[in-house]
Amino acid sequence: MLDKTIYKQIFKASFDAPIDVEFWDGEQVNYGDGDPIAKIKLNEIIPIKDIMAHASLTFGEAYMDGKIEIDGDLQKLVTTVYEAKDSFMNNSKFSKLIPKRSHSEKVSKEDVQSHYDIGNEFYQMWLDPTMTYSCAYFASENDSLEDAQWNKVHHILNKLHAKPNETLLDIGCGWGTLIFTAAKEYNLEATGVTLSQEQYDFVKAKIKSEGLEGRVHVFLKDYREIKQTYNHVTSVGMFEHVGKENLQEYFEQVNNRLADDGTALIHGITGQHDGAGVDAWINKYIFPGGYIPNIAENIGHILNTSLQLDDVEPLRRHYQKTLEMWTANFHDVKAAVVEAYGERFYRMWDLYLQACAASFESGNIDVVQYLLTKGASGKNLPMTRSYIYHADVAHGVK
Numbered sequence: 001m002l003d004k005t006i007y008k009q010i011f012k013a014s015f016d017a018p019i020d021v022e023f024w025d026g027e028q029v030n031y032g033d034g035d036p037i038a039k040i041k042l043n044e045i046i047p048i049k050d051i052m053a054h055a056s057l058t059f060g061e062a063y064m065d066g067k068i069e070i071d072g073d074l075q076k077l078v079t080t081v082y083e084a085k086d087s088f089m090n091n092s093k094f095s096k097l098i099p100k101r102s103h104s105e106k107v108s109k110e111d112v113q114s115h116y117d118i119g120n121e122f123y124q125m126w127l128d129p130t131m132t133y134s135c136a137y138f139a140s141e142n143d144s145l146e147d148a149q150w151n152k153v154h155h156i157l158n159k160l161h162a163k164p165n166e167t168l169l170d171i172g173c174g175w176g177t178l179i180f181t182a183a184k185e186y187n188l189e190a191t192g193v194t195l196s197q198e199q200y201d202f203v204k205a206k207i208k209s210e211g212l213e214g215r216v217h218v219f220l221k222d223y224r225e226i227k228q229t230y231n232h233v234t235s236v237g238m239f240e241h242v243g244k245e246n247l248q249e250y251f252e253q254v255n256n257r258l259a260d261d262g263t264a265l266i267h268g269i270t271g272q273h274d275g276a277g278v279d280a281w282i283n284k285y286i287f288p289g290g291y292i293p294n295i296a297e298n299i300g301h302i303l304n305t306s307l308q309l310d311d312v313e314p315l316r317r318h319y320q321k322t323l324e325m326w327t328a329n330f331h332d333v334k335a336a337v338v339e340a341y342g343e344r345f346y347r348m349w350d351l352y353l354q355a356c357a358a359s360f361e362s363g364n365i366d367v368v369q370y371l372l373t374k375g376a377s378g379k380n381l382p383m384t385r386s387y388i389y390h391a392d393v394a395h396g397v398k
Helices: 002-013 048-053 055-064 074-083 105-116 120-126 145-160 177-186 197-209 244-257 280-285 295-303 316-332 334-341 343-361 386-394
Strands: 019-022 028-031 038-042 068-072 167-171 189-194 216-220 230-236 258-270 307-314 366-374
Touching: 002 028, 002 048, 038 074, 048 055, 055 068, 055 280, 055 343, 068 074, 074 343, 120 197, 120 316, 120 334, 145 177, 145 230, 145 258, 145 316, 145 366, 145 386, 167 177, 167 244, 177 189, 177 216, 189 197, 197 216, 230 244, 244 258, 244 295, 244 307, 258 295, 258 307, 280 343, 295 307, 295 366, 316 334, 316 343, 316 366, 334 343
Parallel strands: 019 038, 167 189, 167 230, 189 216, 230 258
Antiparallel strands: 019 028, 038 068, 258 366, 307 366
């Protein structure tokens, strides 16, 4: 059968670790030497033309629908696919360009709400108590997920070298952990902006319940609608959502919102190699409109503004570990997720979390913190990085 012959050619080139495959007719084939890290079971024929059209989308949907089953370590399986240079995920003959997508304010709002407005209850099932949905910072291998998320928030705020009563804008504030910490522990007047109704309602209620109306503010707006200036700007896990065509505007907005000699800390997923920056399956089911810029793109956009670089810190291993902990938490609540959202939804999110962990593990993507100054680099910063680590220790990051 032609389909099976082509499948065998694809699988033969696609793994850097031993894998077992069981085809729809019961035939089993072993690839590689040694004990297999996983077994792929193809329950039915998936047309080769669909794989040729877009491999990740086709296999992702097949996994969601139960047409493909994986026994064993799904993360390791995806990692070895990324690491195999001739795999269907890396070889241009198995992929094609993805159409451009609009990132108007209306479309951006729809994209954000499709992901974050699933409901706070869903994220509360498997995030840590800080409700932080971005890369944690593990000062120690033994840090709990919650400790590592607090570490991340303090590490970001410490890099800014902010002074009491200065102002801070957080673009894409999530559920507000950073802005509440900035106000309560650093004595800053902190403002967050989000397009998620669920996040906005959550932060608004918390501001009132904690009596922080004069110190913490939140807006349900597109970040491009903000006109005030601030001493400091932060943005965590945000630029991945703005789209390739809007990255320059994003960094210009960071620049425009900063007072002269102010500092910004931009934290986001970044490639350290050339690539499309878009995955069709994730774009369709998880993050509509998402785009992962490489580090050269971001620095190029930074250079086209009045911003200058103070520090660049890759945190790839930290995000891999974060995703592995989220996956373990997600598996612990499988029954509740399936009951509330269905088996297909559970399989979709399980694949997303483990595939992302694999992408970081393989070095396919990275996450980077860019510390920036509006004006000459380091204008109001200490001479060395030691101030960051001294402040980290003072705030329990050790």
